Structures are given as C-alpha cells and as structure tokens.
Amino acid sequence: MLGEFLQYLFSGLTSGAIYALVGLGFALIYNASHVINFAQGEFVMLGGMGTVFIAAAGVPLPLAGLLAVLLATVVGFALEKLAVEQTRNASVVTLIIITIGASIFVRGGAQVAFDKQFHTLPSFSGDTPINILGATITPQSLWVLGITVVIVLLLQYFFTRTLLGKAILATSHNPMAARLVGINVNAILLMSFGLSAALGAVAGILITPITSTNYEVGIMLGLKGFCAAILGGLGSGFGAIAGGVILGVAEALGAGYISSEYKDVIAFVIILAALFFMPSGLFGKRGTDRV
Amino acid sequence: MLLDVKGLKSGYGRIEALHGIDLSVNKGELVALVGANGAGKTTFLRALSGVQGVTAGTIRYAGEDITRASPQKRVTLGISQVPEGRQVFGPLTVEDNLRLGAFKRRGEDPAADLERMYGLFPILKKKRLDAAGTLSGGQQQMLAMGRALMAHPDLLLLDEPSMGLSPLLVGEIFNIVQMLKEQGVTILLVEQNAYAALAIADRGYVLETGTITLTGAGTDLLANDQVRAAYLGM
Numbered sequence: 445m446l447g448e449f450l451q452y453l454f455s456g457l458t459s460g461a462i463y464a465l466v467g468l469g470f471a472l473i474y475n476a477s478h479v480i481n482f483a484q485g486e487f488v489m490l491g492g493m494g495t496v497f498i499a500a501a502g503v504p505l506p507l508a509g510l511l512a513v514l515l516a517t518v519v520g521f522a523l524e525k526l527a528v529e530q531t532r533n534a535s536v537v538t539l540i541i542i543t544i545g546a547s548i549f550v551r552g553g554a555q556v557a558f559d560k561q562f563h564t565l566p567s568f569s570g571d572t573p574i575n576i577l578g579a580t581i582t583p584q585s586l587w588v589l590g591i592t593v594v595i596v597l598l599l600q601y602f603f604t605r606t607l608l609g610k611a612i613l614a615t616s617h618n619p620m621a622a623r624l625v626g627i628n629v630n631a632i633l634l635m636s637f638g639l640s641a642a643l644g645a646v647a648g649i650l651i652t653p654i655t656s657t658n659y660e661v662g663i664m665l666g667l668k669g670f671c672a673a674i675l676g677g678l679g680s681g682f683g684a685i686a687g688g689v690i691l692g693v694a695e696a697l698g699a700g701y702i703s704s705e706y707k708d709v710i711a712f713v714i715i716l717a718a719l720f721f722m723p724s725g726l727f728g729k730r731g732t733d734r735v
Numbered sequence: 736m737l738l739d740v741k742g743l744k745s746g747y748g749r750i751e752a753l754h755g756i757d758l759s760v761n762k763g764e765l766v767a768l769v770g771a772n773g774a775g776k777t778t779f780l781r782a783l784s785g786v787q788g789v790t791a792g793t794i795r796y797a798g799e800d801i802t803r804a805s806p807q808k809r810v811t812l813g814i815s816q817v818p819e820g821r822q823v824f825g826p827l828t829v830e831d832n833l834r835l836g837a838f839k840r841r842g843e844d845p846a847a848d849l850e851r852m853y854g855l856f857p858i859l860k861k862k863r864l865d866a867a868g869t870l871s872g873g874q875q876q877m878l879a880m881g882r883a884l885m886a887h888p889d890l891l892l893l894d895e896p897s898m899g900l901s902p903l904l905v906g907e908i909f910n911i912v913q914m915l916k917e918q919g920v921t922i923l924l925v926e927q928n929a930y931a932a933l934a935i936a937d938r939g940y941v942l943e944t945g946t947i948t949l950t951g952a953g954t955d956l957l958a959n960d961q962v963r964a965a966y967l968g969m
C-alpha cells in the first residue's frame with residue numbers, strides 16, 4: 445500500500461519538478477514583459493533534441509548538454525529581439541499570437557534540422573533503481589529533483605540577494621521608474637528571455653533519459669508548465685514551483701489509482717477548476733502589484 | 736550652463752504636448768517650472784530623462800547633446816528624476832529601493848550613501864526593511880527623493896514633490912529641496928504649488944498648454960500680476 449503510494453509519489457515529484465522548471469520560465473518572462481510565452485515548451489525540446497544531436501556529432505555528453513542550453517538561450521534572445529521587442533506596444537493577445545507563431549517556427553525548424561524520430565539519452569548515473577520503503581526511485585529521478593532544487597535555490601538567491609535580480613523585479617513592477625534609475629529595460633527583458641530559455645532547456649535535458657524526446661515534445665510540456673504557472677498564480681515564482689509539484693503529483697496519483705488514460709485530462713481538469721475558483725492562482729496577487 | 740533646452744517638441748501620437756520649449760538651468764541654480772494641470776510639465780521632465788520621445792529641438796547637458804541619449808546614459812551623466820506620484824518599487828523594501836537608485840554605480844559600496852539618506856530622512860531608516868508600498872504618501876516621497884539622490888545627481892528633476900501631502904510635510908519637503916541646493920545640487924522643480932516653488936527658486940518659468948509664456952527671477956514672477964491671478968489665486 446505505502447509502497448504503491450510512494451511509487452506514484454516519486455514519479456509525480458519527478459514530472460512535477462520538470463513542470464515547475466517550465467512554469468518558472470513562464471513566470472520569469474511574464475514578470476519581465478507581461479507576455480505569456482507559448483514558445484516556452486520549444487526551449488524544453490531544444491534542450492533535449494539539441495543534446496542528442498550535438499552528442500551524436502561526437503561532442504562529449506556534458507559539453508553537448510551545455511551547448512544545447514546555449515542554443516536554447518540564443519533562440520530565447522532571438523525571440524525577444526526579433527518578435528517581442530519590435531512589437532512592444534502591441535496588445536497582449538497579439539504578443540501571445542506572436543509567441544505561438546514562434547513556437548510553430550521553432551518546431552518546424554527542429555523537424556528539418558534534426559528529424560521526426562524519438563530519441564533518448566543515457567541516464568546520468570546508471571539505471572539501478574534505489575529501494576525506499578517498498579518503492580523504487582531511479583537515479584535519474586534523483587538527478588531531476590536535485591538539479592531542480594539547486595536551480596530554485598540559485599534563482600532565490602539571485603532575486604533576493606543581488607541588485608540585478610532586484611532590478612528585474614523593479615522593472616516588472618514599474619518599467620518607467622526602472623528606466624529613471626538607469627536600468628536598461630531592454631537588457632532586462634533580453635536577460636529574462638535568455639534565462640527562461642535556459643531553464644526550459646535544462647528541464648528538457650533532465651527528462652529525456654526518462655521519457656525520451658522528439659521535435660514535438662515541447663507542445664505538451666509547455667502546456668503543463670503553463671498549467672503549473674497558472675495554478676500557482678502567473679508571475680509568482682514560488683507559485684510556479686508549487687503548481688508544478690501539485691500538478692505532477694496529482695497526475696501520477698490519478699494515473700495510478702484511476703487510469704493512466706486520464707493522466708493528461710487530470711492536468712486540465714485541475715487547471716480549469718483553479719481558473720474557475722481561484723482566478724489569480726494559489727499564490728498570485730491581484731492587480732499590478734505582483735512580483 | 737548645465738542644462739540648455741532649445742525648441743523642444745514632444746507629444747503623444749499625433750497630439751503635440753510641447754510646442755517648442757526653450758529653457759536653461761545654470762549650475763547650482765534652483766529653477767521652478769510652474770503651470771496648470773495638463774500644461775506639459777511632466778512630459779517635459781520625462782523628455783529630459785529620455786523616457787519620452789522628442790520630435791524636434793535639442794537638449795544639451797554640460798555641453799553635450801543628449802537629445803537622443805538613452806535614459807541610463809543620462810543617469811550616468813548626472814541627471815536624476817523624482818517622478819510624479821513617487822513611483823517607488825512597492826513590493827521591494829525601502830533599502831532595496833535606495834540601492835536601486837544607485838544601480839548605475841553598482842560595484843561601489845552603497846553603505847556610506849545609505850547612511851547619508853538615512854540621516855536626511857530618519858524615518859526611512861526605521862522602515863528600511865518594510866515594503867515601500869506600505870509607506871505613507873509623505874514617506875514614499877522621501878524615499879523617491881532618496882532613491883534619486885543615491886545616483887549622485889548633478890541635476891535633480893523634481894516632479895510635483897508636494898502633491899497630495901499635508902502642509903506640514905510640504906514644508907519639510909521644501910526645506911530638504913533648499914538644503915540640497917545649498918549642498919550644490921542643481922534643481923529643476925516642477926510644481927502646481929506655484930507660490931511655494933517660486934518662493935524658493937532663483938528663476939522660474941511659466942508653462943501654459945505646451946508653451947513657455949513667462950520667465951524671470953522667482954521673486955519677480957511672484958509679484959507678477961498675471962501669475963498672481965492665474966496661479967496664486969490673488
């Protein structure tokens with residue numbers, strides 16, 4: 445009984461951590477620019493697919509991963525420079541459509557540059573499962589959880605202890621005042637997109653040994669990350685993490701105790717319920733006062 | 736001459752709000768810019784800081800043409816603004832707001848500057864770890880001034896610092912403005928509160944719907960019949 449429950453919990457926490465990373469990407473960009481970036485999932489895809497193909501070209505795996513993160517970051521920069529910055533005064537709906545267009549473009553590009561097959565990566569440290577109270581957890585799941593925790597702590601440090609992190613918060617709260625103190629708002633936006641892309645790519649690399657990847661993998665992961673961000677309250681970093689974990693665990697428990705066919709349905713039921721009963725999410729604040 | 740503006744035009748979309756402003760500020764001067772609601776005072780200050788587009792004219796600062804310079808460049812050159820409505824970073828702490836004021840000087844240790852601000856505005860020290868959004872209007876005004884001063888400005892642009900404050904607080908703010916002038920900061924003070932502003936100013940300009948209509952020594956403007964009728968209710 446306990447073993448079964450723990451088994452579902454571990455699997456839920458693992459996918460929850462991934463959703464949290466993708467959700468954090470949404471939150472970062474939303475905070476800096478009030479754009480909901482529906483191309484977020486493509487960064488996840490670029491991380492996984494990029495690593496596979498760069499490694500296939502003979503580059504050692506860790507370096508391939510690093511290069512894939514850089515590739516995604518550059519695509520994030522390009523998205524901000526070419527699409528978002530050029531249309532700064534456009535309506536939110538226009539900007540959302542632009543990011544959807546960008547995601548289709550990136551996916552098409554990946555299909556051509558890479559291929560349409562499924563690919564996987566070797567687990568970072570073997571596949572020997574670890575037994576915990578009658579359940580097993582794979583070393584790769586521990587990698588996912590561990591790296592997610594480290595990233596969250598780094599982000600926490602960045603936003604609460606560094607002036608640059610606070611400049612991002614200040615820009616999100618009041619861009620005009622931020623410019624008046626000499627913050628280069630365009631540079632802040634660029635940085636947010638780059639950071640967010642890097643986060644997505646890391647998530648994509650971490651999850652590939654478990655679920656494998658292909659050029660379309662960003663669609664579902666992007667949606668799940670979006671759900672995590674919405675559930676936690678758009679723009680709240682803490683909310684995105686909580687939303688991701690809740691979503692992942694609920695999915696895994698639902699799949700385990702009800703039916704795995706409902707796994708994706710559960711995510712969308714939760715998000716609809718959340719939007720209906722708590723329009724600003726678990727940790728979101730109303731109005732423009734959000735951090 | 737520290738600031739020299741010639742023929743400045745600016746607006747919003749097709750609506751022109753400033754129709755060619757000529758205005759100058761000498762080093763060490765306190766210059767008041769007064770005018771009614773919607774005259775274009777805020778638009779003018781924003782243009783000086785580079786956060787509002789300019790369609791014609793030039794802005795020279797310390798001999799350099801900065802008409803097209805970025806806002807951050809202007810802060811580095813020594814122009815700081817205390818914006819209308821304070822615009823503090825509400826969710827951040829008082830001290831973080833002050834630190835962000837020194838954003839262009841990051842890398843330098845802000846400790847001495849922070850102490851200076853806390854000496855100038857003791858209430859901010861007491862509230863240093865509170866979210867700026869929880870401060871009263873007067874306290875936010877002090878914070879906005881402290882934030883601007885953290886940049887070590889040579890030219891301080893003040894947009895209606897007395898707006899919405901009690902008479903007691905207005906007096907306090909104007910005392911600080913005078914003190915800053917005595918410390919050598921050049922100040923361009925925008926006010927609807929024309930009497931208080933002109934009383935402490937070396938020179939003044941009267942702005943009416945985007946055009947400068949009068950200029951002269953502060954005391955002369957105070958005595959001017961036109962000004963008395965239009966702005967002082969006398």
Ligand SMILES: Nc1ncnc2c1ncn2[C@@H]1O[C@H](COP(=O)(O)OP(=O)(O)OP(=O)(O)O)[C@@H](O)[C@H]1O
Nearest residue numbers: 747752770771772773774775776777778779819927
């Ligand atoms: N964001 C904006 N979009 C369109 N028009 C604007 C905008 N801001 C100001 N205006 C217009 O520009 C003109 C000048 O406004 P501005 O805010 O500069 O005046 P002001 O002298 O600062 O007024 P106040 O004393 O009320 O602060 C006004 O007619 C105003 O309606």
Ligand SMILES: [Mg+2]
Nearest residue numbers: 776777778819
């Ligand atoms: Mg104004």
